[in-house]
Amino acid sequence: AQTVTQSQPEMSVQEAETVTLSCTYDTSESDYYLFWYKQPPSRQMILVIRQEAYKQQNATENRFSVNFQKAAKSFSLKISDSQLGDAAMYFCAYRYSGAGSYQLTFGKGTKLSVIP
Amino acid sequence: NAGVTQTPKFQVLKTGQSMTLQCAQDMNHEYMSWYRQDPGMGLRLIHYSVGAGITDQGEVPNGYNVSRSTTEDFPLRLLSAAPSQTSVYFCASSPIGLPRDNEQFFGPGTRLTVL
Numbered sequence: 001a002q003t004v005t006q007s008q009p010e011m012s013v014q015e016a017e018t019v020t021l022s023c024t025y026d027t028s029e030s031d032y033y034l035f036w037y038k039q040p041p042s043r044q045m046i047l048v049i050r051q052e053a054y055k056q057q058n059a060t061e062n063r064f065s066v067n068f069q070k071a072a073k074s075f076s077l078k079i080s081d082s083q084l085g086d087a088a089m090y091f092c093a094y095r096y097s098g099a100g101s102y103q104l105t106f107g108k109g110t111k112l113s114v115i116p
Numbered sequence: 117n118a119g120v121t122q123t124p125k126f127q128v129l130k131t132g133q134s135m136t137l138q139c140a141q142d143m144n145h146e147y148m149s150w151y152r153q154d155p156g157m158g159l160r161l162i163h164y165s166v167g168a169g170i171t172d173q174g175e176v177p178n179g180y181n182v183s184r185s186t187t188e189d190f191p192l193r194l195l196s197a198a199p200s201q202t203s204v205y206f207c208a209s210s211p212i213g214l215p216r217d218n219e220q221f222f223g224p225g226t227r228l229t230v231l
Contacts, residue, residue, distance in 0.1 A: 009156070
């Protein structure tokens with residue numbers, strides 16, 4: 001079974017600085033999707049960024065980018081120019097891309113604090 | 117579009133009581149699922165469905181039942197609530213088919229406390 005590990009339960013960053021959240025995963029599959037979700041204090045789950053395993057180019061969404069290392073099974077999230085609104089729980093998630101497979105496997109999360 | 121809606125937002129039960137958490141979506145999504153979120157544990161899949169009449173178990177199904185009689189609704193039933201079921205419950209939905217990286221849309225969650 002696949003597992004997702006986020007080794008940093010909590011992190012903090014100064015406003016306007018850059019922070020990187022780590023995620024590693026374990027799977028025997030070669031084609032899959034990886035996601036980062038943000039959960040602010042409102043509890044709403046918000047998709048931040050997604051990556052297809054067969055795409056070598058790292059995904060980017062505005063100030064959010066990933067460093068996807070398939071051989072190392074690593075999928076880190078970089079937040080540039082951190083803003084107060086970035087303070088939240090961040091979850092890394094994996095989904096196998098096989099037919100009929102839609103279940104997400106989540107890591108335990110990283111709580112990000114942004115210091116003014 | 118209301119998206120994914122969940123009711124109630126908060127609920128307190130006594131041990132042994134039963135209740136149903138409601139989930140509905142208006143996006144005509146085939147896939148629906150239930151997760152529970154516990155501190156330090158992330159989100160764990162309870163049950164899921166790929167269409168009306170089709171359900172299957174996830175990682176932590178014990179103590180929960182589901183059914184899917186319509187595309188829109190996917191209720192989660194607690195038959196005899198236990199303190200271990202104190203958690204925040206999320207319902208999510210997504211279309212199936214292409215593109216395969218379809219985003220899952222989450223409801224706002226239900227915070228359940230079992231005394």
